Amino acid sequence: MRLARCAGWDFLLEPTLELGFSLAMAPRRFLFCLPLQHGVTLLSALLMLLSGAGTVGSWVEVGWLRAHPLPGRPRIALFFQAATFTVVFLLSVPGLIAGATRRRSLAGLHSRLLFLALPLPLLALAGTLLSTLRPGAGYPAIYTCLGQTNSRLIGQFCTAHTRGYGLHGVLAILPVALLAAVVLLQAYAWVTAGSYAAELDVEDLLVRFSSYGYDVDKEKDSDRDAEAQLPQLTRT
Numbered sequence: 001m002r003l004a005r006c007a008g009w010d011f012l013l014e015p016t017l018e019l020g021f022s023l024a025m026a027p028r029r030f031l032f033c034l035p036l037q038h039g040v041t042l043l044s045a046l047l048m049l050l051s052g053a054g055t056v057g058s059w060v061e062v063g064w065l066r067a068h069p070l071p072g073r074p075r076i077a078l079f080f081q082a083a084t085f086t087v088v089f090l091l092s093v094p095g096l097i098a099g100a101t102r103r104r105s106l107a108g109l110h111s112r113l114l115f116l117a118l119p120l121p122l123l124a125l126a127g128t129l130l131s132t133l134r135p136g137a138g139y140p141a142i143y144t145c146l147g148q149t150n151s152r153l154i155g156q157f158c159t160a161h162t163r164g165y166g167l168h169g170v171l172a173i174l175p176v177a178l179l180a181a182v183v184l185l186q187a188y189a190w191v192t193a194g195s196y197a198a199e200l201d202v203e204d205l206l207v208r209f210s211s212y213g214y215d216v217d218k219e220k221d222s223d224r225d226a227e228a229q230l231p232q233l234t235r236t
Helices: 034-066 070-103 105-116 121-135 139-146 153-163 168-212 217-234
Strands: 001-008 008-018 020-027
Touching: 034 070, 034 105, 034 153, 034 168, 070 105, 070 121, 070 153, 070 168, 105 121, 105 168, 121 153, 121 168, 139 153, 153 168
Parallel strands: none
Antiparallel strands: 001 008, 008 020
């Protein structure tokens, strides 16, 4: 097995049963300076913070629907938005545990789950934008939503989901901003968690080779000597 580094990436020649050797490539640093373990922990914490805020806010709005009903399209988009934030919040928990415990299986599971769930915030973002910009409701819908309340907060809620004024007001802008941030963070967390799982695989493989009496450091030194002699061989 041979490790080589190039431009912040590590190339690993690892043994396989089918091909003999295969080349695997994975980023070795988070933001070019931090260990991947810290990156997984930080991204999971940020995802948990943003999705947690979105979860609380979305389910509070869902609770308002009993007294302040919305038409079909905004209502469905709101439920899907709340469910998406909840799922992302739950998926952040394995990342925090994997970053704290360095468990390879949990890091790999976290990466796969983030990848499988990535369409959710994308669909929620599209649905929220569509229901905000084109709610498909008119003046009767906003009067039905408002009811007898004089609350400015409920007024913003009803206006944002029925009038189609665009991204005006906190209750219209905040869900879109949170979902957009979650999409970017989740994609980056998926890549980082996958690279972290690969890094733990390499460490486990090195430990196994060392337990069998395979001197990895000696092989690295011999590889460097061979690379140093390569220009001389090409000149001859």
